[in-house]
Amino acid sequence: MPVSDYELFQAWKSVLALCEIGPGQTVTVLTSQDSNEQTIRCAILAVREAGAVANRLDVQPTNGSLSLSRDPLAFVGTTPLTNNPAAVAMLKASDLVLDLMTLLFSAEQHDILEAGGRILLAVEPPEVLVRMVPTLADRETVLAASRKLQAARSMHVTSEAGTNVTFALGQYPMLEEYGFVDKPGRWDHWPSGFLATWSNEGSAQGKIVLAPGDILLPQKAYVQQPITFDIENGFVTSISGGFEADHLRDYMESFNDPEVYAISHIGWGLQKRAHWSVLGFYDREASIGMDSRACAGNFLWSTGPNNEAGGTRDTACHIDIPMRNCTVALDGSPVVIGGKLVEAV
Numbered sequence: 134m135p136v137s138d139y140e141l142f143q144a145w146k147s148v149l150a151l152c153e154i155g156p157g158q159t160v161t162v163l164t165s166q167d168s169n170e171q172t173i174r175c176a177i178l179a180v181r182e183a184g185a186v187a188n189r190l191d192v193q194p195t196n197g198s199l200s201l202s203r204d205p206l207a208f209v210g211t212t213p214l215t216n217n218p219a220a221v222a223m224l225k226a227s228d229l230v231l232d233l234m235t236l237l238f239s240a241e242q243h244d245i246l247e248a249g250g251r252i253l254l255a256v257e258p259p260e261v262l263v264r265m266v267p268t269l270a271d272r273e274t275v276l277a278a279s280r281k282l283q284a285a286r287s288m289h290v291t292s293e294a295g296t297n298v299t300f301a302l303g304q305y306p307m308l309e310e311y312g313f314v315d316k317p318g319r320w321d322h323w324p325s326g327f328l329a330t331w332s333n334e335g336s337a338q339g340k341i342v343l344a345p346g347d348i349l350l351p352q353k354a355y356v357q358q359p360i361t362f363d364i365e366n367g368f369v370t371s372i373s374g375g376f377e378a379d380h381l382r383d384y385m386e387s388f389n390d391p392e393v394y395a396i397s398h399i400g401w402g403l404q405k406r407a408h409w410s411v412l413g414f415y416d417r418e419a420s421i422g423m424d425s426r427a428c429a430g431n432f433l434w435s436t437g438p439n440n441e442a443g444g445t446r447d448t449a450c451h452i453d454i455p456m457r458n459c460t461v462a463l464d465g466s467p468v469v470i471g472g473k474l475v476e477a478v
């Protein structure tokens with residue numbers, strides 16, 4: 134169901150205020166062929182309303198003939214900024230980049246952030262953006278959880294379906310996603326509301342069992358039958374189950390890259406305005422599935438790259454797997470029990 138330009142304009146206004154955008158600053162809206170026209174229009178209006186310079190950089194799409202999925206997060210690493218120094222220079226010269234295209238997991242995103250830039254990704258449909266406009270309370274929730282994760286040296290995840298996996302922690306930074314970029318060098322994603330990190334290299338050990346209703350992204354599917362992942366020394370060593378396991382294996386094997394089986398970010402959802410059921414109401418290509426990634430109480434793990442965290446793995450294949458009904462414990466202390474957040478007392 135659509136939202137009006139007025140609603141989306143107001144949402145962008147509040148996001149830009151949280152990003153502390155004002156007169157004297159320059160914002161570049163980065164777009165490509167799949168960018169949403171209403172989002173572009175309302176973002177630029179809101180930037181001008183804030184008194185900042187509004188530029189638009191439209192880049193040519195890439196990877197279309199390489200990726201087996203049209204989801205922008207299905208094939209990561211190379212982007213229209215790869216080997217495009219003129220475009221990177223413009224974005225580095227901007228105080229804020231509104232990424233309506235998807236740079237996530239690219240070396241160029243890293244370069245721009247390293248140079249002190251700020252990047253806010255926003256590619257979900259306008260009504261999803263409006264429903265989950267970020268708030269200062271979202272930031273407090275994510276940062277409070279992050280303080281616990283930063284202090285932890287191990288994460289243990291279990292479920293009645295049979296998941297029993299451990300991760301050593303401490304080698305990599307936090308991925309704190311609360312929907313706005315309030316300081317130089319920061320990337321964030323609107324909508325979001327979840328926390329993650331990467332497990333220490335080679336440390337993930339155990340088994341993850343998907344139960345019916347757990348989600349595969351970019352497949353945008355609720356699994357209907359169990360899928361079992363054996364995990365040894367930080368890599369998935371086997372994927373077993375029925376048709377969905379075969380389909381996932383076939384897709385990952387198509388990259389012909391052993392790094393696709395590496396464990397990527399691990400964490401849990403904190404956003405109470407995100408809902409598990411949303412995926413079932415959207416066409417596969419209409420959304421990238423942020424409700425599934427952010428909904429409060431999920432255990433979100435993933436496979437593939439760790440360059441986002443300063444690691445060396447930059448495989449193009451990234452699978453995000455949000456799970457229900459898990460118990461997530463940090464050094465033995467649970468933050469999620471049976472798929473429900475442990476509310477801070």
Ligand SMILES: O=c1ccc(O)c[nH]1
Nearest residue numbers: 206310322325435453
């Ligand atoms: O916001 C995101 C989206 C996808 C992902 O893998 C991480 N963070």
